Amino acid sequence: MTEKYGKNHPKVVAMKNAVTKWMVESLHPFTLVEEPGLLKVLEIADSRISLPSAKTFSRTLVPELFEKTVAKMKCILESEKPTLQALSITTDMWTSVNTTSYLAVTVHYVTKDFALTSYCLGCKAVMESHTGEVIRRELRNILTEWGLLGTKVLYCVTDNAANMRSAVTLMPDITQLFCFAHTLNLMIKDTKKEYSGFDKMRHKCKSIVEHFRHSAIARANLHKRLKQLGMRELELVQNVETRWNSEYLMMERLCELKDALVIELSQPGCRIDNLTSMEWGLVDSYVKVLKPIYEATLQVSSDKKPTRSMIIPILFGIESRIKTVIENKQQGSTLAKTLLKSLRSRFPMYMEDQLNLICMFLDPRFKFHILEEPQKKIILQKLETEIFASIKEVPVGRLEESAIKNITTSATSQLFSIFENSSCQRIQTNKRTLELQGKLQLEAYTNEPRITINDDPFQWWQDNRFKYELISPLAQKYLGIPATEVASERVFSSAGNVITNRRTRLLPENAETLVFLHQNLKSLDV
Structure with missing residues (x-):
């Protein structure tokens, strides 16, 4: 019999670490290490290696990896905080299949080198009622644990739920922003409520999809019909109530397969109601009008x-x-009128939102592209004020160097000739000089050509951060603010794969650990 390696042998340690990471990254249960298949693979690879029990992984190895990951993240955050201009978080609540509720919190920021960075700070079980005060307390505890309160400008993106509104309102050191995608979803819900016959049509669409997805014979006949008609053999898309996009995709696919579906639904023995010609028109209008929102x-x-x-x-x-x-009275104009009314209700005066206007201007893909002169002046004045307030924090040496460059290349008036001489003598860095430099940089940036929609704004700012060193901190501050809370929803997608119907007895603290590691390990070298 082959003698086994000791538990501290380098190969055993390396294997334990690799299996631990594999377990959390791929969301495998702890009992994976007792599966006969894996044990057989290890025996073939090296029969002298033996893995610890599932209990050892759950009680020792995974918690150790968790502690290392937390320490690594805290070290990174602490080292980057001095150069950060702002921090943003997203947060949301979710209930698992075993009815335990969790609060997810993610953090987002742009580094001094313009790398967009995000981490999951936690997915904490909440055992009390989801009141604003309870959520506020849990959120504050998480932020305090990570040392993120009271250090930088802090934005928090949540959905529009009353308890979330209340929770962040109770935290005066945080600026609350609402999820753009969630508000778009509410806008569409408003539209559907006011549009006569929509609910009946949607119910019939869902019944059609369920019929072909649940009946193997019906599905096979549909694919046969698609082939006969020379159409692509696509599957129907099922609607998920909590995701508006899935409803859109369901109806879009129904429109694509309409000809084959109409034939199949008219076959003898089919008990599923086909859509009327008016309902098919409504589905087509829905897809056509709402496609920009889906995108x-x-x-x-x-x-x-x-x-x-x-x-x-x-x-x-x-x-x-x-x-x-x-x-143009195009198809769907009636639906479009209702949608326009809802848009103006949910996003009143959106062209005057100063935060979003500043973010747009600092994104080299957009700048002032769709703005009128009065709006441009307001934004430039706001940014000038921020630049003047932050000038004292910028290293003097770099300011002098760029002041010479900006003034000699941008100014044509004799007014500025006093700032030049043959030896480029040191410029007196008083407030007036620096304020002038800020204005010149804003003017130069405004006149720069916009990059394309597919270009990377962060790469552009990384390449130009010294050229516009008074503006780049503002870009670092504002461009890292998320528009949505999708990051928290992604945490819950992982949580749903951790806490499954087969793992309902998983302890909340173990679930928290596994979700945290799954979300963060991919971006950390632990």
């Missing part, structure tokens, strides 16, 4: 690019598209 929700759910800067351009584009449909 918008995808854009603002990105975790790679700025998203709050997109809110005004997106709303402007949606409103313009809706008006075109109405003015």
Whole structure:
């Protein structure tokens, strides 16, 4: 019999660490290490290696990895805090299949090198009623644990629920922002409530989809019909009540497969009601009018690019598209009128939202592209004020160097000739000089050509951060603010794969640990 390695042998330690990470990254249960299949693989790879029990992984190895990960994250956050301009968090509540409620909190910021960074700070079980005070207390505890309260400008993105509104209102050191995607969803709900016959049509659509998804014979006949008609053999999309996008995708797919569906639903023995011609028209109108909103929700759910800067351009584009449909009396104009009314109700005066206007201006994809002169002046004045307030914190040496460069290249008036001489003598860095430099940088940035919508704004700022060193801290501050709470929803997607019907007895503290590790390990070298 082959002698086993000791528990501290390098190969055993390496294997334990690898299996622990694999377990949390791939959301495997602790009992994975007792599966005969895995044990057989290990025996073939090296029969001298033996893994600890599932209990050892759950009580020792995973908690140890958790502590290392927390320490690593705290070290990173502490080292980056001095150069950060602002922090943003998202938060939301979720109830698992075993009826335990969890509060997710994620943090987002842009580093001095313009890397968009985010972490999951926690997915904590909440055993009390979800009142605003309880949520406030839990949220404050999490932020305090990570040392994030009272250090930087702090924004918090939540949904529109009353308890979330109340919780953040009770925290005066945090600026509350509402999830853009959630408000878009509410806008669509408003529209559907006012549109006659929509609920009946949607119910029939769901019944059609369920019929073909639950009946193997019906599905096979549909695919046969698609092939006969020379159409792509696509599957129908099922609606998920909590996700508006899934309803849109369901109806979009029904429109794509309409010809084959109409034939199959008219076959003898089919007990599912087909849509009337008027209902098919409503489905088509729904897809056509709401497509820009569907595309918008995808854009603002990105975790790679700025998203709050997109809110005004997106709303402007949606409103313009809706008006075109109405003015040209295109198909769906009745639905478009209802949607326009809802948009103006949910997003009143959106073109005057100063935070979103600043974010848009600092995004080199947009700047002042759709703004009128009065709005431009307001934003520039606001940014000048912020620049003047922060000038004293900028290193003098770099300011002098760029002041010479900006003034000699940007100024044409003789007024500034006194700042030049043949030897480029040191400029006296008084407040007036620096304020002038800030104005010149804002003017130069405004006149820079916009980059394309597919370009990376963070890469642009990384390349130009020294050229616009008085503006770049503002870009770092504002471009990291999320438009949505999608990051928290992603945490719950992971949590739903951890706490399943087969793992309902998983302790809340173990669930918290597993979700935290799953969300953060991919971006940390632990």
